[in-house]
Amino acid sequence: MNIELRTDKNIQNSDRLITYVREELNQEFLRHSEKITHFSVHLSDENGPKGGEADIKCMIEARPAGLKPVVVNHKGHNIDTAIHGAIERLKRSLEHTFEKNEKPRSAQPAFVDADEGIVDEDLDDYSPQH
Numbered sequence: 001m002n003i004e005l006r007t008d009k010n011i012q013n014s015d016r017l018i019t020y021v022r023e024e025l026n027q028e029f030l031r032h033s034e035k036i037t038h039f040s041v042h043l044s045d046e047n048g049p050k051g052g053e054a055d056i057k058c059m060i061e062a063r064p065a066g067l068k069p070v071v072v073n074h075k076g077h078n079i080d081t082a083i084h085g086a087i088e089r090l091k092r093s094l095e096h097t098f099e100k101n102e103k104p105r106s107a108q109p110a111f112v113d114a115d116e117g118i119v120d121e122d123l124d125d126y127s128p129q130h
Contacts, residue, residue, distance in 0.1 A: 001026070003039045010045035011056075011079070021083060028087050029062075032094065038063040041086075043079060058082035060090050067101060070094055 003022050007013040025039055040061040047055040054075040061071045070093045074085030 001033050001036055005041045008044040010048045011043050035064050036062055037065050053077055056082040058086040060086045062090055070097055
């Protein structure tokens with residue numbers, strides 16, 4: 001499972017932050033580690049130095065093997081709440097995606113062969129009348 005972390009110019013990227021994000025994702029998605037090939041995490045501070053409530057945005061893109069990418073966003077008042085909110089949303093979205101993929105809503109209809117089991121003895125004597 002590959003994990004990529006990007007930040008904007010207002011959030012300081014550090015080894016500590018990278019380690020924290022990796023540990024959280026590995027812990028939360030351990031049971032799906034074979035199904036997910038890549039995580040891309042983007043952190044941004046939408047108001048920059050001005051501050052404000054819920055201005056830290058965390059966007060996580062997960063790439064499940066063989067399926068379309070799943071993208072979630074969450075805003076929080078600090079990095080921790082933004083990351084955890086996005087992880088919770090991603091867990092729900094991926095669970096839904098995996099369930100939908102494993103259990104399609106409608107089963108394929110079974111078709112009966114129209115000729116199966118029908119014996120028509122009169123066909124042997126059939127000769128076209130032209």
